Each structure stands twice: as C-alpha cells, then as structure tokens.
Amino acid sequence: MIQRPRGTRDLLPPESRLWQAVEAVAREVFGSFGGAEIRTPLFEATELFVRSVGETTDIVHKEMYTFPDRKGRSLTLRPEGTAGVARAWLENRLGERTQPLRMYYIGPMFRYERMQHGRYRQFSQIGLEIVGADTPLADAELLAAMHEFFLRLGFDDLEIHLNNLGDPEDRARYQDVIRAALEPRRSELCADCQRRLEENPLRVLDCKVPSCQVVAADVPALDDVAGEASRRHVAQVEAQLRRLGIPYVRNRRLVRGLDYYLRTVFEVVSPRLGTNAVLCGGGRYDRLIADLGGPAVPGVGFAIGEDRLVEVLPAGFKAAALGTPAVYLVPLGDAAGTAALELARNWVRAGVPVEVEITGRSLKAALKRADRDGFRVVAMLGDDELAAGTVTVRDLAAATQTAVAFAAVPAFWRGLPAPAAGREGERS
RNA sequence: GUGAGCGUAGCUCAGCUGGUCAGAGCACCGGACUGUGGCUCCGGUGGUCGGGGGUUCAAAUCCCCUCGCUCACCCCA
Numbered sequence: 301m302i303q304r305p306r307g308t309r310d311l312l313p314p315e316s317r318l319w320q321a322v323e324a325v326a327r328e329v330f331g332s333f334g335g336a337e338i339r340t341p342l343f344e345a346t347e348l349f350v351r352s353v354g355e356t357t358d359i360v361h362k363e364m365y366t367f368p369d370r371k372g373r374s375l376t377l378r379p380e381g382t383a384g385v386a387r388a389w390l391e392n393r394l395g396e397r398t399q400p401l402r403m404y405y406i407g408p409m410f411r412y413e414r415m416q417h418g419r420y421r422q423f424s425q426i427g428l429e430i431v432g433a434d435t436p437l438a439d440a441e442l443l444a445a446m447h448e449f450f451l452r453l454g455f456d457d458l459e460i461h462l463n464n465l466g467d468p469e470d471r472a473r474y475q476d477v478i479r480a481a482l483e484p485r486r487s488e489l490c491a492d493c494q495r496r497l498e499e500n501p502l503r504v505l506d507c508k509v510p511s512c513q514v515v516a517a518d519v520p521a522l523d524d525v526a527g528e529a530s531r532r533h534v535a536q537v538e539a540q541l542r543r544l545g546i547p548y549v550r551n552r553r554l555v556r557g558l559d560y561y562l563r564t565v566f567e568v569v570s571p572r573l574g575t576n577a578v579l580c581g582g583g584r585y586d587r588l589i590a591d592l593g594g595p596a597v598p599g600v601g602f603a604i605g606e607d608r609l610v611e612v613l614p615a616g617f618k619a620a621a622l623g624t625p626a627v628y629l630v631p632l633g634d635a636a637g638t639a640a641l642e643l644a645r646n647w648v649r650a651g652v653p654v655e656v657e658i659t660g661r662s663l664k665a666a667l668k669r670a671d672r673d674g675f676r677v678v679a680m681l682g683d684d685e686l687a688a689g690t691v692t693v694r695d696l697a698a699a700t701q702t703a704v705a706f707a708a709v710p711a712f713w714r715g716l717p718a719p720a721a722g723r724e725g726e727r728s
Numbered sequence: 729g730u731g732a733g734c735g736u737a738g739c740u741c742a743g744c745u746g747g748u749c750a751g752a753g754c755a756c757c758g759g760a761c762u763g764u765g766g767c768u769c770c771g772g773u774g775g776u777c778g779g780g781g782g783u784u785c786a787a788a789u790c791c792c793c794u795c796g797c798u799c800a801c802c803c804c805a
Contacts (some may be wrong), residue, residue, distance in 0.1 A: 303796075358803050362729070380805085408803075414729085416799070425805060492802070503803095557804060578805060605805025634761055667755080667765035682763060696765070 340384035354559025399432030428602035440540030466526030502716035602640025
C-alpha cells in the first residue's frame with residue numbers, strides 16, 4: 301500500500317471543519333484590521349530563503365526541501381511565509397501603493413525535520429504582515445490583531461512573551477558581550493552551548509540545560525546593551541499593550557530563530573502543548589527587504605502554527621464548528637427512496653442543508669446513526685407520508701415528532717431554536 | 729543529524745519464560761422490538777499477528793534485516 305510521505309498528514313472530516321472555522325475567523329479578524337490576503341508560491345528560488353532567513357540558521361542549513369527543476373534551477377519549498385511576501389512586495393512594486401500594507405496568508409510550509417509531537421514536514425501557518433510602517437504603533441496593532449484572533453477562538457490560557465532584540469548593530473555588539481562574559485566559563489556550559497558560543501551566542505541564553513541557565517543568568521540582558529532607539533521603540537509597544545489590556549510577559553531570554561528579526565520579537569505559547577509549545581512567533585524585520593536588494597522598507601509580522609492551534613482549540617469553539625447542521629432525510633421503502641433525492645434537492649434550493657440516507661439501512665439504524673453523528677432532526681419518509689405529502693420530523697433531543705408538509709420543511713428548519721451548548725467537547 | 733520505545737481486527741489493546749494464541753472491548757451489520765435513537769441481551773462480518781529471512785518438530789512469541797509509527801535532543805510553527 302502506498303503511504304503518505306513521512307511528516308505529512310491527511311486532514312479528514314470532520315476535523316477539516318475545525319480548520320475551516322479557524323481560517324474563517326482569521327480572515328474575519330485580519331480583514332477587519334485593514335488586511336487582505338496575499339498568496340505567494342509554495343516554492344521559490346532557493347536563494348530567497350538563504351538570504352532572508354539566514355545562512356547560519358537551522359532552517360536553511362538542514363531543514364529546506366530543495367530540488368533542481370528540469371532546467372537545473374535550485375528551488376525550495378517555502379519553509380516560512382515572510383520571505384515570499386517580501387519578495388512579492390519588491391517584485392510587484394507594492395511600495396508604489398499607499399503604505400502600509402497589511403497582508404495575511406494561510407497555507408502550507410515545509411521543513412525537512414524528524415517528526416515529533418506538534419512538528420511536521422508539511423505544516424500550515426496563518427501569518428499577518430504589516431509592511432511599510434516602522435512605528436511602535438504598527439507592532440502594537442499587529443499584536444492586537446493577533447490577540448483578538450485568539451480571543452475569538454475562545455483561548456484564555458495563552459501567554460505572550462515579548463523581548464527586544466535590539467538593532468543589528470546592537471546585536472553584533474551584544475554577541476561580543478556574551479562571548480566576553482562566557483568564554484572564561486566555557487567549561488561550565490553544555491556541549492551544545494560551547495558550539496553555540498561560536499556560531500550563535502544568543503542561543504546560549506535560552507538553553508534548557510539548568511547549568512547553562514545559571515551561567516546565562518549572569519550575562520546582561522540584550523535590552524540593557526541595546527541602543528536607545530530600539531529600547532524606546534519596544535517600550536512604546538509595551539505601553540500600547542498595557543493600554544489595550546493585552547497581557548504579556550517580558551521575557552529577556554526570548555531569542556528567535558530567523559536572522560531577519562530586530563527590535564520587537566514575540567512568541568505565544570500554550571501550556572497545553574507539551575514540548576513544542578510555541579503557537580505563534582513573530583517580530584520586526586526592518587532590514588529584510590533591503591537585504592533582498594530593495595529599498596529600506598520596514599515590516600513586522602507573525603506566523604501562527606495552525607496544526608498546533610487546532611490541537612489545543614477550546615472545547616466550545618470545537619463543538620460549534622463540529623455540529624452537524626443538516627436535516628437527515630430517511631426514506632423507508634422503494635417509493636420513498638425514489639422520491640428522496642428530488643425532495644432533498646428542493647429543500648437544498650430553499651437553503652436547507654440535507655443529508656439523505658442512501659444506504660437503505662433500517663430506520664432503527666438510521667436513528668442510531670443520527671444520534672451518534674449529532675443531527676438535530678430526522679425527516680422520515682414512508683408510504684404514508686408520501687401519500688400525504690408530508691414528512692415525519694423527529695427532534696432527536698426532545699424526542700418529539702410532527703408531520704410537516706414537504707414545502708413547509710424550510711420554514712420549519714429555520715424556526716428551530718439555536719442548538720444548545722450541551723454537547724460541548726463531546727467529540728474532542 | 730543523535731538517542732529511546734512501539735508495530736496483533738476499523739479503533740484501543742490482551743496474548744507469561746515458543747506448544748488450541750488467533751482473542752477481548754468498542755465500532756459496524758442484523759435480531760429480540762415486521763417504520764423509531766441515546767439502555768440491555770443475542771448473533772454475525774472482520775486479522776497475510778507491518779514485511780522478508782533465520783533458529784526449531786513447532787514462532788504473534790526467540791534472532792537478523794527492512795519498512796512504518798511514536799517520543800525526546802537539536803531547532804522551530
């Protein structure tokens with residue numbers, strides 16, 4: 301049997317409803333802040349990611365799906381979304397439009413990694429970028445949109461971690477500070493951190509090994525070494541968050557994995573996600589477009605891991621998204637079976653979602669199935685009903701039945717009370 | 729790239745140191761209740777025990793290889 305490639309997943313019904321519901325909220329919220337969707341290719345020239353994400357990052361040096369096309373050009377399945385957006389901004393001269401541009405995207409990303417809980421080779425991100433504004437207000441608006449999105453999904457246990465990564469000059473200086481502080485104590489660090497000290501000293505700060513944390517605690521925070529400009533910027537972002545009542549944690553150890561970030565960086569973590577708890581990561585990238593050969597256009601954005609998000613979706617949101625909003629039409633006997641599809645089509649045309657029982661299972665089995673799959677009403681059609689031009693509609697929850705004329709079913713359906721929240725979490 | 733664990737019915741699993749070991753529960757279909765669910769009882773469908781090789785009189789059970797899955801490290805969504 302042919303199996304799916306490692307690290308990929310099949311999104312099956314009814315879980316696909318959850319994804320659709322989540323994406324609908326994203327479009328709604330991000331659209332409400334002045335955003336519009338941007339769709340860029342799933343693969344790009346390899347060079348784009350090497351130059352934007354950064355040569356020294358793990359993403360570029362061991363996680364990219366890179367392949368030559370038939371003409372020998374090196375292409376790469378996108379490992380993240382921002383690079384493509386930046387490229388599109390340049391290529392389509394979006395700088396000539398009124399700035400800033402608020403753009404969101406939803407779609408798959410690819411990283412060649414060993415599978416793990418919450419980690420896939422093909423995974424989906426929901427991202428939002430604000431390009432063309434360098435103000436703290438832009439960062440704050442972005443975070444507000446993100447916060448609003450999570451609120452609408454019903455989350456109440458997420459933590460926003462925020463840090464100042466400084467400007468690139470600050471960071472270069474800071475790397476020297478770290479090296480100077482840690483080199484003498486090299487032996488106290490774990491093997492990984494000794495390597496990090498050479499390649500990416502910032503990473504030592506968020507090492508999980510306790511002994512490393514002890515050592516790292518003595519290193520001054522980046523924010524203290526950073527220049528006045530970046531410190532003021534992030535302070536103003538924080539002031540806005542407080543004013544908006546958006547709770548966050550100032551995490552001086554927070555370092556992000558992509559080279560292009562500067563100043564404001566943040567993560568959203570869920571306490572219900574085990575090892576890979578990061579639900580969302582983002583930050584400011586004022587040099588990215590310039591590094592790609594364009595003008596100095598500032599930007600700030602984030603990406604939410606949709607797979608992880610769906611995994612910890614609040615029960616109430618899930619229940620609402622999974623409810624089966626349809627009439628279950630069960631024909632009994634040959635004559636009814638012949639008439640069922642036409643009846644269903646007429647109801648569908650009148651705006652009523654209908655699922656017809658087409659396997660011929662017994663009424664008993666059909667009712668059992670209706671109950672199990674969360675239908676609210678079953679419309680039974682037998683010889684008597686057919687003769688009378690009615691359908692016997694049974695309300696599963698109330699266990700009551702009434703005869704409803706064929707043409708009156710749409711009105712009856714619309715007259716049903718909103719579904720109770722009593723079935724919450726039943727399918728989770 | 730490194731390390732560990734696991735692969736038996738659609739699902740969750742039992743099967744002790746090799747000898748009725750091919751099973752249970754759930755699910756599915758049917759019946760008790762000839763057109764009425766969420767309970768109960770009864771019956772039924774369903775498995776090359778991941779695949780290949782080896783040891784043995786005998787392997788789901790032991791050994792080797794292989795494929796797949798899972799978890800952790802690294803790193804990230």
